[in-house]
Amino acid sequence: MKSGTVAVIGRANAGKSTLINVLVGEKVAITSPKPQTTRDRILGILTKEEGQIVFADTPGIYRQRNELTSLMMRTTENTAKEVDAILFVHDGHAGVTEGDLALMKKYEASGLPMLIAYTKTDIMPEEQIPGDVKKIFEAGVGADVCPVSARKGKNLKRLEKAIFALLPEGEYLYPEDVVSDKSERFMIAEIMREKILLKYDKEIPHGAAVVVNRFETREDGVADVNLDIVCEKRNHKAILIGKQGKALKETASFARKDMEKFLGKKVFLTVYVKVREDWRDKGGMLRELGYVDEE
Ligand SMILES: Nc1nc2c(ncn2[C@@H]2O[C@H](COP(=O)(O)OP(=O)(O)O)[C@@H](O)[C@H]2O)c(=O)[nH]1
Ligand SMILES: [Mg+2]
Structure with a gap:
């Protein structure tokens, strides 16, 4: 059996919380079109016969403007350190910038297994995907890129499988019926x-x-x-x-x-x-x- 914790990292509004909710199958984190929606680290737990994925939703990556955003950024950075793998969520429909590539490289340099979920494919031309995947590869990012749509439920099985492949062997970390660590x-x-x-x-x-x-x-x-x-x-x-x-x-x-x-x-x-x-x-x-x- 495979099990482990996965830090879900990415820019504000990339679609991290939405993706966790659809993968877990229940609302464990609120979502909105505005940045700074997620303020705390929230665990969303997916239990399957093949094992358990414990997603750690994070506030994302922020410029620090006040005590709250600094705290949110620290939560993101600390979460990224104490996990078994990183799921980097990228908003595909926003394109791939130099800044995005630098962030992907930064998290990959942590040495943890990493996978890129390239999301929101439902609101962009599909022809654009291979070019972006190539761009990420050619920039020297070694992580696999999995294009998905959380909203349309597209390619999620493949994503789930790819995440399990990153995790170590182990028993369930939480009881089977638990979906979140929050009350x-x-x-x-x-x-x-x-x-x-x-x-x-x-x-x-x-x-x-x-x-x-x-x-x-x-x-x-x-x-x-x-x-x-x-x-x-x-x-x-x-x-x-x-x-x-x-x-x-x-x-x-x-x-x-x-x-x-x-x-x-x-x-x-x-x-x-x-x-x-x-x-x-x-x-x-x-x-x-x-x-x-x-x-
Ligand atoms: N069209 C589309 N919108 C999405 C998708 N995933 C998330 N969104 C929207 O993107 C916005 C930000 O999502 P959220 O999960 O709160 O982003 P987070 O800040 O990364 O946690 C929300 O308005 C979501 O409804 C998707 O797969 N397709
Ligand atoms: Mg969020």
Whole structure:
């Protein structure tokens, strides 16, 4: 049997979390068209007869602008060190730049077995793929390139097989029925954050954190969820809430539906918006909001 941990690395928005979700077959990480969607290291576990792949989703590769993005980048770098293999996710439809090649080489130089998932092939001309694969090879990157589409479920079996081939022999690392290392409580906060990412623009989603104050299942089977959206400016709070609370009501209702799907039960959701001035630049505040160094 094969089993091991695979760090999923790549640029922001490359499609890392989406790919892990489809491979694992359940939503273990939120996704959005905006960068900085994933802030924590999240394990997504794929269990098969031939073994187990433990994907470590990472925040990706960032320029460091504040305490939060530095922490996210450290999480990515630390994760890449303590795994059995690296899955480098590349957004195929964005082309292959010198910068991409340099990143691939950098991670390959770690000496770990590496595979490149060239994703989003559903939104680009297929004729472009062989040229890009050649470009990567000719730049001296030794890793195999596996073109896939997470959205269309294309070539995923081949990708899975290629990942298993990189892993050492070993027994299951996690029980067969476990798909993530994160709790339902964590996912509830993340689902709220995902809807904020989808609903608001610019600095609003990047400056938002979600804290779950209460998550209990009542006697009637309804999950009672009470959470705070923490934002970093007073004017952000006004935008989050919207005129007569309309924006917040819509976002919360959108989140509630997804929480119900995720938990498989009715959800009674209450949401408050709070301001913590510039929390993204304050180490103590980051810890308070649950963002910690993954060592
Ligand atoms: N068309 C298409 N879009 C994708 C695919 N994979 C991811 N995306 C989209 O790309 C965006 C970023 O995805 P996400 O998984 O959050 O990227 P991450 O930052 O690398 O984790 C989202 O809007 C996804 O829906 C794919 O295979 N095809
Ligand atoms: Mg992600």
